[in-house]
Amino acid sequence: MLVHNKWRIIRLLTLVGLSLLLVLLILFIVVMSRTFTLKENLGLQFAQWENTTIISADIIFPNVFSSSLVKHEVVGNYSHLFTVLGTDPELVPYMLLAHIDVVPANEVDGWEAPPFSAKELNGFIYGRGTIDNKQCVMGILQAVEYLLERGYVPRRGFYIGLGHDEEVYGYNGAVNIAKVLKSGGVKLQYILDEGLAVMDGIITGLNGPAALIGVSEKGQATVKLSASTRLGHSSMPPKENSIGILAAAITRLEESPMPRLFGYGPEQSTFEHLAHKFQFPLRFMMSNLWLFNPLLSRVMERRPDMNAFVRTTTAVTMFNSGVKVNVLPSHAEAFVNLRIHPAQTLQEVLDLIKSTISDNRVKLELVDGFDSLPISSYDEQSFGYQIIKKTLLDMFPQVTVAPSICIGNTDSRHYMDLTQDIYRFNPTWLRPGEPERIHGINERMSVQNYEEIVLFYFQLIQESDIRILPPSHTGQHEL
Numbered sequence: 001m002l003v004h005n006k007w008r009i010i011r012l013l014t015l016v017g018l019s020l021l022l023v024l025l026i027l028f029i030v031v032m033s034r035t036f037t038l039k040e041n042l043g044l045q046f047a048q049w050e051n052t053t054i055i056s057a058d059i060i061f062p063n064v065f066s067s068s069l070v071k072h073e074v075v076g077n078y079s080h081l082f083t084v085l086g087t088d089p090e091l092v093p094y095m096l097l098a099h100i101d102v103v104p105a106n107e108v109d110g111w112e113a114p115p116f117s118a119k120e121l122n123g124f125i126y127g128r129g130t131i132d133n134k135q136c137v138m139g140i141l142q143a144v145e146y147l148l149e150r151g152y153v154p155r156r157g158f159y160i161g162l163g164h165d166e167e168v169y170g171y172n173g174a175v176n177i178a179k180v181l182k183s184g185g186v187k188l189q190y191i192l193d194e195g196l197a198v199m200d201g202i203i204t205g206l207n208g209p210a211a212l213i214g215v216s217e218k219g220q221a222t223v224k225l226s227a228s229t230r231l232g233h234s235s236m237p238p239k240e241n242s243i244g245i246l247a248a249a250i251t252r253l254e255e256s257p258m259p260r261l262f263g264y265g266p267e268q269s270t271f272e273h274l275a276h277k278f279q280f281p282l283r284f285m286m287s288n289l290w291l292f293n294p295l296l297s298r299v300m301e302r303r304p305d306m307n308a309f310v311r312t313t314t315a316v317t318m319f320n321s322g323v324k325v326n327v328l329p330s331h332a333e334a335f336v337n338l339r340i341h342p343a344q345t346l347q348e349v350l351d352l353i354k355s356t357i358s359d360n361r362v363k364l365e366l367v368d369g370f371d372s373l374p375i376s377s378y379d380e381q382s383f384g385y386q387i388i389k390k391t392l393l394d395m396f397p398q399v400t401v402a403p404s405i406c407i408g409n410t411d412s413r414h415y416m417d418l419t420q421d422i423y424r425f426n427p428t429w430l431r432p433g434e435p436e437r438i439h440g441i442n443e444r445m446s447v448q449n450y451e452e453i454v455l456f457y458f459q460l461i462q463e464s465d466i467r468i469l470p471p472s473h474t475g476q477h478e479l
């Protein structure tokens with residue numbers, strides 16, 4: 001009897017155990033399928049991760065994801081390519097770019113709202129990525145959604161590329177989207193990517209806001225410097241060791257900024273376009289940069305954001321050495337990130353670094369580098385530039401539009417084989433104190449500005465349907 005009961009209990013326990021395992025397996029499958037949905041969506045999170053109230057993109061933009069006019073592809077695992085068909089195959093398509101990845105953010109750094117909460121405070125949405133670059137991701141998709149909802153059928157086809165790794169150079173996202181397009185023989189009329197913005201009160205002395213359209217990008221060099229000396233006991237130090245040698249080299253670099261080149265690149269055009277918005281005597285000086293370059297450069301270089309337009313900038317970003325307090329460091333290494341002015345080449349920059357350091361004990365290696373990018377057209381016949389300009393002026397007649405150079409690099413760099421005309425701009429309004437929020441704390445976007453961004457893309461897409469630009473005023477005068 002006892003033995004019989006024992007077997008009954010064992011059978012019961014086995015059954016309970018198996019049922020528990022089954023429940024756990026089902027739970028695992030449900031959680032995993034949820035995780036894949038999260039990975040596949042655009043990362044558009046409207047609530048905290050713990051609550052997992054995630055709304056996927058096809059729910060927010062039902063028309064974009066169901067329209068027969070739109071083809072959606074996932075590229076490089078996480079990036080998105082949308083192809084929107086146009087009715088006129090004769091018209092060369094264009095492309096809108098944005099990126100869905102962001103740089104890290106930590107609430108303890110002093111955020112007024114948690115950086116991934118998208119909390120609204122006094123008319124501003126707070127959150128990492130709100131001005132870099134979710135405003136464009138959402139702005140573009142929302143504009144297309146509204147257009148499709150209203151039955152709009154574009155005449156000129158276009159592409160939307162949403163990269164997932166722009167903040168780490170775009171080697172998997174943008175590079176692969178560009179490859180897909182290239183393999184399909186695609187040529188683009190123009191590309192519009194993130195970059196510069198509407199500067200309101202940022203440029204000292206300028207009356208009114210300026211919309212700066214990046215027609216080029218500065219080049220870039222990352223250089224590794226290193227020094228090696230003998231390992232040993234700290235009680236018997238030599239006169240110099242690897243740390244001191246490298247620190248001295250870095251001090252020399254910081255104390256000898258690259259030459260002033262203000263006025264020898266596209267920034268000359270920027271200030272010529274803006275000159276009439278300055279008061280005398282700045283107006284006169286801006287219109288005659290050939291004469292006032294030296295003076296203006298010396299004033300501009302005092303502000304880091306302006307200095308970026310004056311020269312190749314030098315930033316020491318990493319320094320590593322030493323393992324123990326009483327061990328002499330055998331090796332020290334540092335990384336220097338330079339942003340190259342268009343009037344200088346990568347090779348010239350490397351030669352200057354070498355001669356400035358002027359110490360053979362310091363080894364110099366180029367990790368990565370490229371010259372500044374070609375200048376896109378911005379004359380009266382330039383289709384992309386004029387479409388962007390018209391869209392902007394229709395919305396913000398008070399703004400002065402000027403070509404400029406983007407001081408950082410963007411995903412569009414990888415699309416250079418597809419078009420000659422790349423523009424880096426979106427109508428995010430930047431006021432004093434706002435540029436510091438990019439990659440910084442309390443990044444935010446006003447609700448009003450977000451609406452303007454949606455409207456901007458909504459109008460731009462329709463403006464781009466024009467077959468050819470109307471004859472320019474300049475052209476008519478010349479006739």
Ligand SMILES: CCCCCCCC/C=C\CCCCCCCC(=O)N[C@@H](Cc1ccc(O)cc1)C(=O)O
Nearest residue numbers: 166167169170195196203305408409410411413435
């Ligand atoms: C005279 C006018 C004064 C204007 C003051 C300027 C205010 C700043 C306004 C906008 C900031 C510009 C930011 C441009 C976007 C840069 C994107 C970026 O941070 N890129 C990274 C990473 C990267 C990405 C893709 C690449 O191919 C390379 C690098 C970067 O390090 O540049």
Ligand SMILES: [Zn+2]
Nearest residue numbers: 132133166194
């Ligand atoms: Zn960005």
Ligand SMILES: [Zn+2]
Nearest residue numbers: 103132167439
């Ligand atoms: Zn960024």
